[in-house]
Amino acid sequence: MTDPGLIDGRYRLVRPLGRGAMGVVYEAEDENLQRRVALKKLSAVGGMSADDEALARFKREAVALARIDHPGVVSLYDSGLHGDVPYFVMQLVDGVDLATLVEAGALTPGVACAVGLGVARALAAAHEAGVLHRDVKPTNVGITRQGSVVLHDFGLARLAGESAITRTGVTMGTPQFMAPEVIMGAAPGPTADLYGLGVCLHFMLTGNLPFGPAAEVGAVVDSALGAGIRPLSTGLFPFTPVNLALLVDRLCAREASARPRTAAEAVRLLEPFGGDDGQAALAELVAASVRNTAILQACETPAGTRETPPESGPEYEWDEHALPGPRVPRRDVFRPLTLSTTTRRLVLSSMTPQNAVSRQREAVNLVLRGELQEAAEMLSSITQVCLSSLGPDHPTTLAAQFWQAVCLARLGAGPKALELFSSVNRHTDQRGNDSDE
Numbered sequence: 116m117t118d119p120g121l122i123d124g125r126y127r128l129v130r131p132l133g134r135g136a137m138g139v140v141y142e143a144e145d146e147n148l149q150r151r152v153a154l155k156k157l158s159a160v161g162g163m164s165a166d167d168e169a170l171a172r173f174k175r176e177a178v179a180l181a182r183i184d185h186p187g188v189v190s191l192y193d194s195g196l197h198g199d200v201p202y203f204v205m206q207l208v209d210g211v212d213l214a215t216l217v218e219a220g221a222l223t224p225g226v227a228c229a230v231g232l233g234v235a236r237a238l239a240a241a242h243e244a245g246v247l248h249r250d251v252k253p254t255n256v257g258i259t260r261q262g263s264v265v266l267h268d269f270g271l272a273r274l275a276g277e278s279a280i281t282r283t284g285v286t287m288g289t290p291q292f293m294a295p296e297v298i299m300g301a302a303p304g305p306t307a308d309l310y311g312l313g314v315c316l317h318f319m320l321t322g323n324l325p326f327g328p329a330a331e332v333g334a335v336v337d338s339a340l341g342a343g344i345r346p347l348s349t350g351l352f353p354f355t356p357v358n359l360a361l362l363v364d365r366l367c368a369r370e371a372s373a374r375p376r377t378a379a380e381a382v383r384l385l386e387p388f389g390g391d392d393g394q395a396a397l398a399e400l401v402a403a404s405v406r407n408t409a410i411l412q413a414c415e416t417p418a419g420t421r422e423t424p425p426e427s428g429p430e431y432e433w434d435e436h437a438l439p440g441p442r443v444p445r446r447d448v449f450r451p452l453t454l455s456t457t458t459r460r461l462v463l464s465s466m467t468p469q470n471a472v473s474r475q476r477e478a479v480n481l482v483l484r485g486e487l488q489e490a491a492e493m494l495s496s497i498t499q500v501c502l503s504s505l506g507p508d509h510p511t512t513l514a515a516q517f518w519q520a521v522c523l524a525r526l527g528a529g530p531k532a533l534e535l536f537s538s539v540n541r542h543t544d545q546r547g548n549d550s551d552e
């Protein structure tokens with residue numbers, strides 16, 4: 116009989132560390148090398164089956180991790196299939212995540228900068244390797260008991276050469292930490308990751324999320340695209356040195372061009388604020404947080420309750436749906452946004468006529484590359500936005516509909532394509548007549 120607690124005959128599951136959008140992460144013992152590791156298993160989440168998007172994210176994360184070799188980025192050790200379930204094995208970050216650390220209140224500038232520098236260095240290494248993280252947020256920043264910062268969860272990473280991700284059902288990022296240009300539909304660049312770093316620094320220095328604790332996507336999108344993040348340098352937080360506040364404000368700038376251009380530049384700018392004292396204070400803080408969490412867990416676990424699975428037996432099933440939630444209660448604000456039809460409408464409705472044109476160019480490139488299904492879905496969103504914001508006679512609307520019809524025709528949806536072509540023709544003729552008069 117197979118032992119459900121032993122993966123691939125080598126990794127013994129010790130305890131669940133938490134559940135993410137794609138599956139469950141466990142602490143496990145590598146019985147060959149006799150060391151503790153973290154094992155991430157793709158699995159059905161919340162009753163849903165592991166769909167294409169989950170599998171794509173899972174593979175993307177493994178590929179991204181394999182490309183980056185840096186102490187600030189979680190190391191990939193192994194990957195494989197257990198039965199038909201993909202899994203990968205990585206370095207165990209033995210400590211706490213940044214969200215947990217800030218639960219007790221704002222961090223001192225020295226500690227915040229030690230964490231910020233760790234994240235900036237990890238991003239510089241990732242960008243150098245051609246990987247954009249795309250979901251920099253406190254729950255993805257691990258800090259070991261020694262105070263080393265380790266960035267993980269590259270499930271949304273974008274690898275150099277990949278096209279933008281715009282299909283329905285695809286996870287986009289976490290609204291509170293998403294750069295305004297990404298919310299508006301632009302392809303993310305390195306400066307979008309730096310915006311996430313800026314929001315993390317803002318969060319550490321103030322103890323609060325810049326747009327408040329609400330997770331309501333519409334309100335967050337409105338604030339991010341409206342007034343933007345309230346500057347730290349307005350003097351509301353007098354404990355933050357002015358030059359540091361100005362740097363955080365630059366990282367959180369609404370316009371990407373106002374942010375530092377590269378992660379390497381962000382490292383240079385942060386270095387003067389991060390000293391040995393901050394690093395030592397960070398290690399102490401993590402050690403205290405780990406102790407507190409252990410005490411809390413001991414109080415919550417009834418005597419005699421085991422965390423490790425019992426020996427395998429016919430009556431025992433390693434049921435990950437029955438797992439307790441993550442060690443750290445997952446707060447809605449840290450949950451990434453999946454592009455459902457509704458959120459797509461919401462996010463894309465903030466598209467300006469200018470970026471509608473650039474999105475359309477991206478879609479046409481997809482058509483020319485033969486990626487028709489993706490192009491058709493993207494053009495359908497662009498068309499909806501153009502129709503409502505620019506009107507049915509606008510050249511951008513007509514061009515989007517034309518290319519959508521081309522896709523539909525090539526995908527075999529002849530009648531729909533014909534209908535769309537004739538609608539485009541009608542409106543084009545109408546425009547011609549109007550300009551003749």
Ligand SMILES: Nc1ncnc2c1ncn2[C@@H]1O[C@H](COP(=O)(O)OP(=O)(O)OP(=O)(O)O)[C@@H](O)[C@H]1O
Nearest residue numbers: 132133134135136140153206207208212267268441
């Ligand atoms: N290498 C690791 N070492 C220790 N804990 C880890 C490691 N990787 C992930 N975790 C923990 O496992 C849990 C699930 O992580 P995962 O990356 O799957 O999802 P998430 O970041 O929580 O959520 P989402 O993917 O929805 O953003 C989190 O609590 C995370 O802190």
